Amino acid sequence: MPTGGRVMLYDDAHFYMGSVIAEVLVPRDCTVEFVTCSAIVADWTRNTLEQATIQRRLLEIGLTLHLCKAPLSIGRVGATLACTNTGADDVLPADAVVMVTSRLPRDGLYLAVRTLNWQGAASKAYSSTGVPWHPRPPPGPSTRAVATPRSSTSRIVPTPNRSDERSLNCCLTRASPRPDTEVSMLDHSQDSREAKAKALRLRYRAVIGGRSVDAASGDVFDSINPAPGDVLVQVAACDAPDVDRAVAAARRVIASGAWSRVVPSHREEALLHLAGLIRESQEELDLLDPPDMGKLMTHAATIDVPGVAGIWQW
DSSP states (O other): OOOSEEEEEEEOSOSSHHHHHHHHHGGGTEEEEEEESSSSTTGGGGGGTOHHHHHHHHHHTTOEEEOSEEEEEEOSSEEEEEETTTOOEEEEEOSEEEEEOOOOOOOHHHHHHHTSOOTTOSOOOBOTTSOBOOOOOOOOTTEEEEEOTTOSSEEEEEOOSHHHHHHHHHHHOOOOOOGGGOOOTTOOSHHHHHHHHHHSOOOOSEEETTEEEOOTTOOEEEEEOTTTOOEEEEEEOOOHHHHHHHHHHHHHHHHHTTTTTSOHHHHHHHHHHHHHHHHHTHHHHHHHHHHHHTOOHHHIIIIIHHHHHHHHHO
């Protein structure tokens, strides 16, 4: 991370990360030139109603914003920027350049290789970069074997302790129809979608330290479906004490090394497993997000849910 000098930060991801990195650089005595090809900072955060707050904050801490600009080239003395509207270019001097970009995973070959039957083969596991690694040891205290639908073999997913496993199960257990309200997941009519949405289990408690808990105060708030104005569910109304509990739990995990000391290849497997769980629950998530956020189901199905899975996979 640069310390001191003039830093050009180019944000082509349009999420939160560019703004977060910019705020980290300012206390390091950096003069930050924030460049984005969008007309506003953190464009995507308009969906969460946070964009104006983020842009105001960046201006308050002294950033210079260069909107509708994209780098043509980067050299020793800075970058040549082009206006995305007119094409006119100019030079922005900089001592360092930080690129914040996003991409879609292109891992078709990697996923295809994983489906092959490697019984008896000399090497049977490859990373997503295509580099073979040594066969992994049998599951021990810090790992467990998880069956994968893509292959007849098993995957090793890190589970440092039972509380972490409870947290994963609590957050990602596939929502299923109630036994007395079985509905077909093959029917995509409007009436069927509404029936399936009503049949899903809605989780309303907070997850802190790997456990599903109520707010410390016991308070709840109504999550409203903005279309008919109905109450979807009452959700734990967490406040400062709950934030303190969550931060303390996170610090305990960091101090224990339960994640940081796991070998990178095992962490990769865990993240890929998480992305797979999200994709397996695609239809349920498509049904849950629109009534909660007041958005189109097509937006959730084609952008939000695949995007979340892609971020974890990346």
